[in-house]
Amino acid sequence: MKLKLSETYQTEKEMICELCKKFYVLGWVSGTGGGMSIKVEDNLALIAPSGVQKEEIKPSDLFLIDFFLSTEHSASYSIVENPPEHKISACTSIFVNIYKQRASAGAVIHSHSLNAVMLTKVVKDKEVTLKGYEMLKGLEGSTYFGSHTLPILDNVEHECDLADAVGEIVAKYPSAHAVLVRDHGIYVWGKTPQQAKVHAECYDYLFSAYVKELHLKALNLI
Amino acid sequence: MKLKLSETYQTEKEMICELCKKFYVLGWVSGTGGGMSIKVEDNLALIAPSGVQKEEIKPSDLFLIDFFLSTEHSASYSIVENPPEHKISACTSIFVNIYKQRASAGAVIHSHSLNAVMLTKVVKDKEVTLKGYEMLKGLEGSTYFGSHTLPILDNVEHECDLADAVGEIVAKYPSAHAVLVRDHGIYVWGKTPQQAKVHAECYDYLFSAYVKELHLKALNLI
Amino acid sequence: MKLKLSETYQTEKEMICELCKKFYVLGWVSGTGGGMSIKVEDNLALIAPSGVQKEEIKPSDLFLIDFFLSTEHSASYSIVENPPEHKISACTSIFVNIYKQRASAGAVIHSHSLNAVMLTKVVKDKEVTLKGYEMLKGLEGSTYFGSHTLPILDNVEHECDLADAVGEIVAKYPSAHAVLVRDHGIYVWGKTPQQAKVHAECYDYLFSAYVKELHLKALNLI
Amino acid sequence: MKLKLSETYQTEKEMICELCKKFYVLGWVSGTGGGMSIKVEDNLALIAPSGVQKEEIKPSDLFLIDFFLSTEHSASYSIVENPPEHKISACTSIFVNIYKQRASAGAVIHSHSLNAVMLTKVVKDKEVTLKGYEMLKGLEGSTYFGSHTLPILDNVEHECDLADAVGEIVAKYPSAHAVLVRDHGIYVWGKTPQQAKVHAECYDYLFSAYVKELHLKALNLI
Numbered sequence: 053m054k055l056k057l058s059e060t061y062q063t064e065k066e067m068i069c070e071l072c073k074k075f076y077v078l079g080w081v082s083g084t085g086g087g088m089s090i091k092v093e094d095n096l097a098l099i100a101p102s103g104v105q106k107e108e109i110k111p112s113d114l115f116l117i118d119f120f121l122s123t124e125h126s127a128s129y130s131i132v133e134n135p136p137e138h139k140i141s142a143c144t145s146i147f148v149n150i151y152k153q154r155a156s157a158g159a160v161i162h163s164h165s166l167n168a169v170m171l172t173k174v175v176k177d178k179e180v181t182l183k184g185y186e187m188l189k190g191l192e193g194s195t196y197f198g199s200h201t202l203p204i205l206d207n208v209e210h211e212c213d214l215a216d217a218v219g220e221i222v223a224k225y226p227s228a229h230a231v232l233v234r235d236h237g238i239y240v241w242g243k244t245p246q247q248a249k250v251h252a253e254c255y256d257y258l259f260s261a262y263v264k265e266l267h268l269k270a271l272n273l274i
Numbered sequence: 275m276k277l278k279l280s281e282t283y284q285t286e287k288e289m290i291c292e293l294c295k296k297f298y299v300l301g302w303v304s305g306t307g308g309g310m311s312i313k314v315e316d317n318l319a320l321i322a323p324s325g326v327q328k329e330e331i332k333p334s335d336l337f338l339i340d341f342f343l344s345t346e347h348s349a350s351y352s353i354v355e356n357p358p359e360h361k362i363s364a365c366t367s368i369f370v371n372i373y374k375q376r377a378s379a380g381a382v383i384h385s386h387s388l389n390a391v392m393l394t395k396v397v398k399d400k401e402v403t404l405k406g407y408e409m410l411k412g413l414e415g416s417t418y419f420g421s422h423t424l425p426i427l428d429n430v431e432h433e434c435d436l437a438d439a440v441g442e443i444v445a446k447y448p449s450a451h452a453v454l455v456r457d458h459g460i461y462v463w464g465k466t467p468q469q470a471k472v473h474a475e476c477y478d479y480l481f482s483a484y485v486k487e488l489h490l491k492a493l494n495l496i
Numbered sequence: 497m498k499l500k501l502s503e504t505y506q507t508e509k510e511m512i513c514e515l516c517k518k519f520y521v522l523g524w525v526s527g528t529g530g531g532m533s534i535k536v537e538d539n540l541a542l543i544a545p546s547g548v549q550k551e552e553i554k555p556s557d558l559f560l561i562d563f564f565l566s567t568e569h570s571a572s573y574s575i576v577e578n579p580p581e582h583k584i585s586a587c588t589s590i591f592v593n594i595y596k597q598r599a600s601a602g603a604v605i606h607s608h609s610l611n612a613v614m615l616t617k618v619v620k621d622k623e624v625t626l627k628g629y630e631m632l633k634g635l636e637g638s639t640y641f642g643s644h645t646l647p648i649l650d651n652v653e654h655e656c657d658l659a660d661a662v663g664e665i666v667a668k669y670p671s672a673h674a675v676l677v678r679d680h681g682i683y684v685w686g687k688t689p690q691q692a693k694v695h696a697e698c699y700d701y702l703f704s705a706y707v708k709e710l711h712l713k714a715l716n717l718i
Numbered sequence: 719m720k721l722k723l724s725e726t727y728q729t730e731k732e733m734i735c736e737l738c739k740k741f742y743v744l745g746w747v748s749g750t751g752g753g754m755s756i757k758v759e760d761n762l763a764l765i766a767p768s769g770v771q772k773e774e775i776k777p778s779d780l781f782l783i784d785f786f787l788s789t790e791h792s793a794s795y796s797i798v799e800n801p802p803e804h805k806i807s808a809c810t811s812i813f814v815n816i817y818k819q820r821a822s823a824g825a826v827i828h829s830h831s832l833n834a835v836m837l838t839k840v841v842k843d844k845e846v847t848l849k850g851y852e853m854l855k856g857l858e859g860s861t862y863f864g865s866h867t868l869p870i871l872d873n874v875e876h877e878c879d880l881a882d883a884v885g886e887i888v889a890k891y892p893s894a895h896a897v898l899v900r901d902h903g904i905y906v907w908g909k910t911p912q913q914a915k916v917h918a919e920c921y922d923y924l925f926s927a928y929v930k931e932l933h934l935k936a937l938n939l940i
Contacts, residue, residue: 523923527923608923614934653861677852
């Protein structure tokens with residue numbers, strides 16, 4: 053374990069806190085739902101704590117974890133900085149497996165957005181294909197005339213039990229920047245925190261549009 | 275009457291004012307609707323005043339009441355601090371009965387959220403069961419695969435007349451953290467003001483989802 | 497003309513500016529729509545200017561008008577303070593007639609809220625009756641078990657041509673605190689600016705609920 | 719190239735940054751979508767950069783371009799100020815052609831508003847006619863009893879390929895202050911940045927109302 057510097061990565065810590073405030077306004081982390089992680093070194097990541105109001109977190113509330121770069125799915129990690137009053141998030145091993153399977157991921161946002169969740173209610177399949185919107189171009193590698201497919205995992209009782217499934221599915225969908233979890237929400241990543249936020253906004257817009265479009269079709273308006 | 279300290283509980287008073295501003299933005303206390311209470315001692319609680327814009331209240335606008343801990347439903351209390359220009363809220367006896375019946379409740383939020391009210395329009399029954407959303411886990415004691423049931427009381431003309439019914443129903447639903455009142459709104463509590471807010475946000479999300487889901491089912495989209 | 501004091505009524509001027517900012521966030525005065533007036537003396541009222549972004553107005557942008565207290569509908573007035581760069585609002589004579597017909601009105605809010613406008617699309621009648629919501633109690637004189645009826649006028653090309661019709665209809669509906677104008681919006685008043693805002697929020701909530709309820713009934717969900 | 723003054727047009731640069739923050743809150747520029755331009759001289763315009771979060775841009779992030787006033791559609795321009803870390807926006811040539819075809823346009827807003835996009839999903843035609851709302855009067859030259867028609871172009875893969883089509887269509891619809899692009903969004907202009915914003919708000923309101931009205935008609939509620 054190389055680091056034990058509670059003021060290290062202060063910029064990234066502040067960024068997580070600031071972004072969580074914005075996500076709260078967008079309705080993505082209400083209750084104590086959702087969360088965020090930034091990878092600060094190849095094997096080190098900051099993680100928002102579990103079970104707290106995400107819009108209220110301070111830099112000193114964040115966990116710093118060390119994980120081993122490997123292609124195996126088991127989400128092993130050790131805690132480098134542990135804010136004494138907090139519990140590590142149940143989605144930590146999910147974040148870890150995303151970083152392990154997607155080397156380019158530099159940040160992950162977990163949102164409970166109702167747009168994402170309602171989409172998983174109307175799409176019974178194990179994946180959803182998004183197409184027909186300019187906003188697709190906000191997703192790296194996607195085009196307007198192309199389409200973009202995201203996997204949908206079924207939810208489980210204990211979030212940590214999703215970690216292996218997330219790791220496997222991330223490997224199977226190399227063009228996806230997110231995994232949907234039915235009845236639950238979404239994990240979205242990007243090369244940087246900025247790109248993770250852009251991807252999260254584009255997906256949320258596309259999910260909202262997807263359900264609206266189905267709705268208008270059901271009324272023969274499209 | 276033990277206390278007459280207008281600056282006592284200043285932190286809790288400021289918290290009520292700050293939270294009411296947030297609830298206004300969420301649409302829970304528009305008009306002069308809704309309100310909030312924090313229990314500051316075993317038998318003492320702060321209560322927002324009646325008939326005023328909740329997003330504008332200051333610490334000096336709050337009432338402090340003393341109530342007797344008993345299991346009887348009658349919501350007796352005496353006023354310890356009475357801001358001269360204000361009228362005590364009609365929901366005071368409801369807050370009191372919630373504290374009496376639910377010893378663990380440390381704060382109560384009363385919201386007129388349209389999500390809550392529309393749910394009571396579509397559910398004709400005397401209770402509603404919420405299930406199928408990860409957000410259930412934000413409600414203490416609930417699980418994703420389980421379900422969570424809330425009582426729905428019919429509204430009455432004078433809010434104070436709801437007090438006994440609220441007291442009885444709170445006792446009958448030990449797992450619930452809230453009582454819905456048809457055409458009116460919701461009373462939500464938690465061990466702390468933070469937990470009350472978390473519960474209120476989770477319920478509001480679940481109510482919105484409940485009506486959306488019914489809507490999508492009516493169009494054969496689910 | 498008794499006054500020529502550009503700093504008179506500074507508090508009320510600031511209140512109009514501050515409230516217009518809030519109304520913009522609520523979507524009531526987007527474009528350059530909507531407006532606000534406060535009656536500062538028996539025959540004097542401040543009025544927001546025409547054709548400007550309401551969320552940007554400053555105290556020095558406001559008109560001060562002098563009108564004669566009479567029961568006749570003709571909305572005569574003289575301009576006491578005329579910000580040189582602005583045009584007096586086309587709804588000035590409407591505000592004047594409301595003050596003339598409703599002696600208790602101390603402030604009027606004009607909103608283009610889409611909730612109000614969509615209600616006037618679904619209600620073809622010359623009035624709408626609101627009932628079945630606790631929020632009715634935020635409207636002075638209304639009860640939960642009672643109902644509350646508002647007149648709906650048809651829109652005209654030139655807003656000033658509505659003035660006589662508004663004056664007449666205000667006299668005919670003594671319990672109403674507002675007049676709806678089809679395809680256009682609403683004029684809401686109260687004894688004070690605070691009460692006008694409370695009435696406007698309650699009506700907006702009730703209009704939104706009214707259309708939602710019709711929608712859910714059309715799908716047999718209510 | 720006449721200018722190389724990085725602090726020139728500072729007021730207009732700050733205005734673009736401030737307005738983009740507001741548009742983000744309105745949901746018009748989420749992801750990295752949308753953008754804005756202000757014409758600062760007859761042949762000079764500021765343009766927001768491509769592929770960045772529009773709510774985060776600073777004055778120093780803006781491009782200044784010089785274009786030739788002509789009636790031809792080819793959107794030729796040279797870059798006067800080029801922030802080294804940014805890429806010029808793909809919609810630059812669209813902005814240029816709007817300025818060339820509409821001499822009175824002093825500012826252009828490009829929005830990805832979902833209200834605009836859903837309208838282009840329900841309207842299969844090459845234009846849409848808006849009528850029956852007071853808000854039409856916020857669009858210069860429009861009346862309540864009249865109607866207002868906007869062209870709808872089909873989207874293309876590369877935004878720059880829209881430039882000629884936009885130039886042609888702007889010339890064909892002299893009363894329009896905007897061009898809709900199907901599945902994509904809208905380009906809205908005005909004589910000043912203020913009027914462009916007012917037009918954009920009025921259109922967005924009218925698009926939202928248009929789809930709501932169709933929806934209510936499909937349920938026989940209108």
